[in-house]
Amino acid sequence: xxxxxxxxxxxxxxxxxxxxxxxxxxxxxxxxxxxxxxxxxxxxxxxxxxxxxxxxxxxxxxxxxxxxxxxxxxxxxxxxxxxxxxxxxxxxxxxxxxxxxxxxxxxxxxxxxxxxxxxxxxxxxxxxxxxxxxxxxxxxxxxxxxxxxxxxxxxxxxxxxxxxxxxxxxxxxxxxxxxxx
Numbered sequence: 329x330x331x332x333x334x335x336x337x338x339x340x341x342x343x344x345x346x347x348x349x350x351x352x353x354x355x356x357x358x359x360x361x362x363x364x365x366x367x368x369x370x371x372x373x374x375x376x377x378x379x380x381x382x383x384x385x386x387x388x389x390x391x392x393x394x395x396x397x398x399x400x401x402x403x404x405x406x407x408x409x410x411x412x413x414x415x416x417x418x419x420x421x422x423x424x425x426x427x428x429x430x431x432x433x434x435x436x437x438x439x440x441x442x443x444x445x446x447x448x449x450x451x452x453x454x455x456x457x458x459x460x461x462x463x464x465x466x467x468x469x470x471x472x473x474x475x476x477x478x479x480x481x482x483x484x485x486x487x488x489x490x491x492x493x494x495x496x497x498x499x500x501x502x503x504x505x506x507x508x509x
Contacts, residue, residue: 339400344432347404354398354441362393369393391438392430396420398437 339350352358366389373385402415405423413419424430 342436344436345429347402349399349433349436350401351398351437352400354394354437358394358397359441359445362390362397365393366390388430391434392424394438394441395424395430395433399423399433 337353339352341348341350366386369389370382370385374382377385396417399415399420404412405415405419406412413422424433
């Protein structure tokens with residue numbers, strides 16, 4: 329079932345990794361721009377890495393672009409000396425360059441969006457049970473089938489039968505049946 333959700337009307341704060349992050353609601357336009365930027369970023373790798381690795385790189389680049397675009401503010405994020413960092417393009421790129429930070433931000437911000445998008449893009453198995461409008465079939469037949477008159481070929485044996493031995497050929501005769509001269 330497709331589950332519709334109200335679109336967030338404004339940024340939302342999230343407490344992650346001992347800091348606070350403010351994310352703008354994800355929009356179709358943001359997703360479109362992220363897809364284009366991700367494709368440009370990983371295109372030079374096409375043919376140099378396997379298709380699986382290329383797909384992974386494309387997915388990571390897409391997530392990175394969405395995080396950078398959607399992250400509008402933060403509190404409690406500092407540089408190596410502990411000085412607070414402003415939420416700039418450069419500092420956002422530094423944040424997502426850390427694999428642990430990237431994974432947490434991706435799981436919180438991008439993954440729920442990607443799952444909602446994927447929900448409508450794939451064929452799924454039918455749900456268990458029947459729909460409300462489906463007709464119920466009878467559990468068993470009302471009467472047994474009537475036997476037909478026996479006509480045609482006789483039934484094949486069901487038990488194994490011994491193989492018949494071929495007849496031995498008489499010596500001095502060719503296989504074509506010509507007489508020796």
